[in-house]
Amino acid sequence: MSDRVSADPGYDYLDGNAAAGPLSELFAVDITGARGRCAHCGRTDVLATARMYPNSHGLLLRCPGCTEILLRLVDTGDCVRLDLHGLSYLELRRL
Amino acid sequence: MRTGWNVAEVISVKSETRQARTLRLRLPGLTGHRAGQHVDVRLTAPDGYTAVRSYSVASALPGDELDITVEELDDGEVSPYLVRQVAVGDQLEVRGPVGGWFVWDPSDASPVQLIAGGSGVVPLMAMLRAHAADGTDAGYAAPFRLLYSVRGPDSVFYRAELAELAASPLVEVTFIYTRTSPPGSSTPPGRLDAATLATSVLPPTDNPAVFICGATAFVETVADWLTQAGHSPARIKTERYGGTGTRP
Amino acid sequence: MGIISPGFLGRRRRDDPALPPGQYLTESFPVLSAGPTPRIAPEDWEFTITTETGAVHRWNWDEFLALKQDDVTTDIHCVTSWSKLGTSWRGVSLDTLFESVESEAEFTMAHSYGGYTTNVPLEDLLDGKAWIAHQFDGETLEPEHGGPARLLVPHLYFWKSAKWVTGLEMLRQDEPGFWESNGYHMYGDPWREERYW
Numbered sequence: 006m007s008d009r010v011s012a013d014p015g016y017d018y019l020d021g022n023a024a025a026g027p028l029s030e031l032f033a034v035d036i037t038g039a040r041g042r043c044a045h046c047g048r049t050d051v052l053a054t055a056r057m058y059p060n061s062h063g064l065l066l067r068c069p070g071c072t073e074i075l076l077r078l079v080d081t082g083d084c085v086r087l088d089l090h091g092l093s094y095l096e097l098r099r100l
Numbered sequence: 101m102r103t104g105w106n107v108a109e110v111i112s113v114k115s116e117t118r119q120a121r122t123l124r125l126r127l128p129g130l131t132g133h134r135a136g137q138h139v140d141v142r143l144t145a146p147d148g149y150t151a152v153r154s155y156s157v158a159s160a161l162p163g164d165e166l167d168i169t170v171e172e173l174d175d176g177e178v179s180p181y182l183v184r185q186v187a188v189g190d191q192l193e194v195r196g197p198v199g200g201w202f203v204w205d206p207s208d209a210s211p212v213q214l215i216a217g218g219s220g221v222v223p224l225m226a227m228l229r230a231h232a233a234d235g236t237d238a239g240y241a242a243p244f245r246l247l248y249s250v251r252g253p254d255s256v257f258y259r260a261e262l263a264e265l266a267a268s269p270l271v272e273v274t275f276i277y278t279r280t281s282p283p284g285s286s287t288p289p290g291r292l293d294a295a296t297l298a299t300s301v302l303p304p305t306d307n308p309a310v311f312i313c314g315a316t317a318f319v320e321t322v323a324d325w326l327t328q329a330g331h332s333p334a335r336i337k338t339e340r341y342g343g344t345g346t347r348p
Numbered sequence: 349m350g351i352i353s354p355g356f357l358g359r360r361r362r363d364d365p366a367l368p369p370g371q372y373l374t375e376s377f378p379v380l381s382a383g384p385t386p387r388i389a390p391e392d393w394e395f396t397i398t399t400e401t402g403a404v405h406r407w408n409w410d411e412f413l414a415l416k417q418d419d420v421t422t423d424i425h426c427v428t429s430w431s432k433l434g435t436s437w438r439g440v441s442l443d444t445l446f447e448s449v450e451s452e453a454e455f456t457m458a459h460s461y462g463g464y465t466t467n468v469p470l471e472d473l474l475d476g477k478a479w480i481a482h483q484f485d486g487e488t489l490e491p492e493h494g495g496p497a498r499l500l501v502p503h504l505y506f507w508k509s510a511k512w513v514t515g516l517e518m519l520r521q522d523e524p525g526f527w528e529s530n531g532y533h534m535y536g537d538p539w540r541e542e543r544y545w
Contacts, residue, residue: 016316017381019342023154025198026140030104038200053201059342060380061428062507062527072384073463079531081544086531107351143353149372149429150350151358177359185355193350 018067021055027064027078030085036095044093046071052095105142108194110186111165116257120171120219121183122158127194130164133157135230136203136223136311136339139168139196143178153178156223156313156339157197158258160230166197169257171219202311202339206234210309213302214246215322217314221248221257223339224313232270243308244271247300249292249318252280274300294325304330313339366423367431368538374430377493382526385491386461386512393496395480396515397445400453407445409496412480415440420479422502424509425538437500439481442473453518457525458499461512466525467534468501468508470518477503480513505536505543 025037042049048070055066055075063079068091077088089095108125115121125139138156159167172183186192204212204227212231214224224246231244250256256275266273276296277289302308310331312319319340327333362373390409397405407415418441425431457467472478481500482489489495494511501508507527528534533542 016320016340017342017385018316018340020202020338020340022138022199022202022339025138025200026154026195029195029198035198035200037198051201053199054338058381058383060382061378062380062382062532063530065382067383074383077530079527081531084531088530105350142350143356143358144350145356145358146352147363149358151356181353181356190354191351192353 018056018058021051021053021057021066023057024052024055024064024066024078027080027085031078031087034097036097039095039097041075041092041095043068043071043073043075044091045073052076105193105195108192110188110190110192113186113188116169116259117171117255119183119255120169120257122167122169123182123186123192124159124165124167125192125194126165128164130166130197132162133159133166133197134200134203134205135160135226137197137199137226138223138339139166139194139198141168141178141182142193142195143181144193151178156226158222158225158229160226160233169219169222169225202313202337204230204309204311206230208309209242211242211302211306212244213308213310214244215297215301215310215312215314216246216248216250217312217318217322218250218255219257220312220314220318220339220341221246221250222313224311225258225262227311228265228271232265243302243306245300245302245308246271246273247276247292247297248273249276249278249314251278252289253277253282254280276300292322294328297322297325298329301326304332307332307335310336311339312336314341316340316342364433366433368425369541370429370543371425371431371538372429374432377432378426378428378430379492380426380428381492382464383462387491388461388496388512390496394514395445395497397449398515398517399449399451400518400520401451403450405445405449412440412497413482416444418479420481420500420502422500424502424506427505427507427532427536427538427543436485437479437481438483438486439479439497439500441476442478442480443476445480446474451518453520455519455522457517457519457523458508458510458513459515459517460510461514464510464512464526466499466508466510467519467523467528468499468504469522469535472501472504473516477501503537505533505538507532508536 037053058065066075075091079086108127112124142152144150155168157166158169170182172179216224276292278291281289319338393409395407420437423433478501482497499510499513
């Protein structure tokens with residue numbers, strides 16, 4: 006995995022897959038496989054397809070369509086705070 | 101799903117290339133993993149400074165063991181430690197394996213097209229190994245192909261094993277050498293382009309499950325070429341590693 | 349704290365008594381991106397100050413460069429624990445920009461191209477404490493580091509120095525910006541380690 010920022014500036018994001026680990030501290034199931042609807046533009050797809058921007062301030066997933074924030078996770082050391090208001094819903098299929 | 105950080109023990113190390121090494125880890129309590137998943141590894145310095153990185157799992161093993169293959173990056177912070185310093189018997193903090201979307205299960209009978217850009221071959225190797233472990237039992241007949249874009253023969257991970265698998269009916273492997281061709285090769289090195297991609301991969305009419313992994317620029321470009329060639333976006337799954345590479 | 353990884357030291361970093369608590373010196377200049385890097389051509393750039401009554405003060409790139417320019421050498425501290433000492437910038441002081449602005453509001457929200465926001469009290473922008481910077485280390489500020497221009501408020505944690513700044517909105521009361529609404533401190537004084545709520 007990358008330790009540094011892109012040589013190609015247009016592609017400086019990672020996959021939503023990479024959020025699975027941090028999100029596992031809050032959710033009992035892996036939500037990167039869940040479909041979510043962007044509250045801004047309505048694009049609905051699996052969270053793993055979202056774009057994760059590498060930022061040590063917090064984990065950010067952005068909509069690949071409109072680039073608005075889908076979710077924001079901040080780890081302050083003694084607590085983890087998740088902002089989901091960029092998603093109007095999450096849908097997970099029962100197997 | 102395993103949550104939280106757990107202590108794993110390094111039970112073996114194996115060099116893949118001059119820059120990359122596979123670490124086999126034992127995670128007590130793990131009961132198998134899915135092909136395509138990844139783990140997060142956390143290192144802690146004596147003053148409490150921590151660094152966390154994600155690594156794809158390369159293996160398809162039952163039980164409490166899994167392999168990660170790490171490539172040392174020039175200005176890396178964690179990779180040099182994992183490739184040059186970690187030794188058998190050392191402990192690492194690991195979270196996961198996680199990731200339920202970029203996975204391949206043997207129960208899926210579709211044809212499979214794997215496309216790797218450099219170190220992106222790691223999770224795809226897990227899928228190939230899962231296929232190999234399953235194929236002989238179930239007589240899995242659907243075609244499996246791997247397209248592996250790599251700098252040169254010295255950069256190939258799992259070289260011997262891939263050669264063996266490629267010689268079997270289980271998978272067809274195509275190497276794209278971008279900088280150095282193997283000795284005696286009549287093909288000059290060159291980057292992957294849309295035309296070569298189209299001739300090397302399973303056609304859209306086969307409706308293959310496609311898995312692309314590598315640097316973000318490589319993955320996005322290849323995915324675009326595939327959809328332009330008629331593959332359905334819904335059948336393409338990607339694992340983008342961010343920015344260590346450039347376009348194909 | 350997790351188990352210590354024997355022999356792991358991480359990126360070169362040094363403790364230094366000149367640093368605020370919990371900070372380490374870095375030789376590099378890490379780029380933390382919260383989203384796609386905006387690409388704004390100078391001819392399209394503008395900076396506005398909007399008062400609490402709706403009055404708008406606007407500068408385009410040429411007008412901005414024609415203002416009094418300051419050369420600043422200062423230390424910067426990122427909440428993610430890296431610090432750089434003696435960084436050099438060129439930009440326009442907020443004192444210069446506020447000369448023509450009448451406002452009774454005590455708080456501001458900085459807005460950036462791309463949607464980032466961060467709140468800073470007005471008194472922390474004035475009296476030689478803040479600039480709109482367009483050069484770093486003698487060179488034009490690169491987009492990855494916030495160019496064409498970024499807010500520079502070095503006495504607060506560096507997330508307050510909004511990259512790609514496009515304006516300031518005057519507020520009658522303090523409101524949380526992008527990170528402040530999700531766990532980060534409203535004020536952010538590195539010397540009192542005001543990192544989180």
